[in-house]
Amino acid sequence: MAAPFPNLYTHRKVAESAAKACDVCYKPSSSVLITPDKKDFFYICPAHLKDRYFCTPKIDEDAAKAKREKELAEEKEKLVKEYQEKLRKKKEKEKEKEKSKDKDKDKDEEKDESKEDKESKEEAESGAKNGGDETPKQEDEPRVFELKSTFYQQRLQRKRQAEAAKRDRERASQPNYFPSVPTEPPRK
Known part of the structure; x- marks a missing residue:
């Protein structure tokens, strides 16, 4: 007889x-x-799922491979963004140096602007760092x-016993399950 449900939970x-x-263990x-x-379903403690004598995990190889590829793509994209940000900062510093050499008179004004630029850059960097770390980790x-x-x-066995008990209850609820009272007088 074939099993009524597969051994995959x-x-x-x-x-x-x-x-x-x-x-x-009967704990909540x-x-x-x-x-x-x-x-079929049943309640189980998470600790029992780690017990190798109770069950074995089934790992979906395709899903694991797709997850690894996705993580690699995200890491690559993050590194490219960091590299582009460093290049942009380097170019800005070079431009600032050229401006300071050309204009000694406007030095005071540039200091004020560069302070504002640095503050805005720091705010953007801190926002980018905070925004990038907010992605939740999936359960491994x-x-x-x-x-x-x-x-x-x-x-x-529990499933079979439950089905047998259900059949017995249905049979007991039928009117012809129990024998009827005799209608003829007893013989002498």
């Missing part, structure tokens, strides 16, 4: 107010393992797990 989080007892947990077809934890055979068999 996705880790999901629920609200703390919806936390229920872990299936293993907001982590849930659920099958892709949503036929695996999200898909395969239960060890013992635990998977327990899940299958």
Whole structure:
């Protein structure tokens, strides 16, 4: 007989107010393992997900490769921007030096302007640094797990027992499930 659901479970989080007892240790947990077809789910502590005797993580190689490529592209773009910013600053400094050599009379005015320029540059740099670090890090934890055979068999057994109990309740609710009272008088 084929299994009613595959041995692949996705880790999901629920609200703390919806936390229920872990299936293993019975402590309140907001982590849930659920099958892709949503036929089976159970609450589990995050610590049990790291236990190699309970389950093994399934890593999606394509997703991991795409993530690495994305990180490399972001790093490359960041380095290019930094390099362009350094070149721009270097050119501005060269222009300032040329201006100071050419005009000794307007020296006082340039100092005031250069101070304002430096202050605006510092503000722009601090804004760029703060803006670049605000991107949240994605979880590096695996999200898909395969239960060890013992635990998977327990899940299958619980599912079968629940289905059998449901069938028994349905049969008991039918009028012809129990024998009827005899209508004929007893024989002597």
